[in-house]
Amino acid sequence: MKKSIILMSFFVLIILPAASYALMAPVYPESVPAPHEMSENLKDYLQIFYSKDSIEKVKKFYDSKTGKMEELAGKKGYKKILKKVDRGIYDTHEPSQLGVIINTNIKKTGKDKSSLYGHDFFRYLEVLSAQPDEKSRKDYEEVCERFESLIYSYFMPSGKKDNRNRTLNTAEAMIAEFKKENPGFMEKSDSAEQMAKKMQELMQQGKMAEAIALSRQMKENAPGAAKADKSSWDKYIKLLEHIAEKHAYKTMITIHTGK
Structure with missing residues (x-):
């Protein structure tokens, strides 16, 4: 044979x-x-x-x-x-x-980074970057590109499940746990993630004025946003570093x- x-x-x-x-x-x-x-x-x-x-x-x-x-x-x-x-x-x-x-x-190569910037690994930071006095969109995109390899990595199952009874892999489980311990704007507003996606779509379509207006609306509608823990950004970066080194x-x- x-x-x-x-x-x-x-x-x-x-x-x-x-x-x-x-x-x-x-x-x-x-x-x-x-x-x-x-x-x-x-x-x-x-x-x-x-x-x-x-x-x-x-x-x-x-x-x-x-x-x-x-x-x-x-x-x-x-x-x-x-x-x-x-x-x-x-x-x-x-x-x-x-x-x-x-x-x-x-x-992936090329100019279209939409699937990268909108990935689940980085959504917490994407919404955080829209808060007052937080990091900029440029900072967010730099983090996405730094940890892009995570999107193409493999992870072991964690034994934990999400609310749909789907088994989470180790990276998903650690991110979910982080969000519980570090609730930010994303957890305080049910529509925050949807608004972030809409803002991303507007930017991709070149509708910058509408995207800026939506960003302002997100900030105005987030009563606790300005009080978000300023260390959340850095702590999440450390989490991504840990996942990349130990679990990917x-x-x-x-x-x-x-x-």
């Missing part, structure tokens, strides 16, 4: 190593099992791991263990499943074709079995 190793990140790389038993490739050093990533019926066919190392470092390891990976783009003779894919999407209908899949998310995994590795 032909064994293969695949690297996916918006493109796919493949090599053909020698035959093996059980797992079709060695487990990456210091990677941790992530069984929550796979359904019960797939556990006999693959194992999934997280690594804090970059895709480049993980690839280098498998290059040395199994041979040089080759890019599949434009190559003939491979099935359609080996094509450009998004994070977490991989074909499991024919597991014997797959050896190791290395998933990672690539940092950069790469997901799927190792198929020979079954």
Whole structure:
């Protein structure tokens, strides 16, 4: 049976190593099992791991263990499943074709940062930046870009659930706990988050006058905003630093079995 190793990140790389038993490739050093990533019926066919190392470092390891990976783009003779894919999407209908899949998310490029600036990781700071005497929108955007890698990271489940009974990952759980301990403008107004989103949409559409007017309205409608804890901003930055260092995994590795 032909064994293969695949690297996916918006493109796919493949090599053909020698035959093996059980797992079709060695487990990456210091990677941790992530069984929550796979359904019960797939556990006999693959194992999934997280690594804090970059895709480049993980690839280098498998290059040395199994041979040089080759890019599949434009190559003939491979099935359609080996094509450009998004994070977490991989074909499991024919597991014997797959050896190791290395998933990672690539940092988005270009001028459109709307999905970055509006991400859940940064919404607390976005609303905080609209308060009187707080940080500016520029400060907020700089934080978003500094911690952009968090959006493309993997996290373990925390065991805690949200109000929809959905299991939170470790980052979501820590952010939720932070908001409970540090209630700001966002928690004091049910419409604050919606207004922040609307302001962001107006700015993206170039309607700056309307965005400024809405920002003023947000400040006027926040009776406790001016009294918000001035250390909340810095404390939240420290939380993001902690999440990035201790809990964020950069790469997901799927190792198929020979079954």
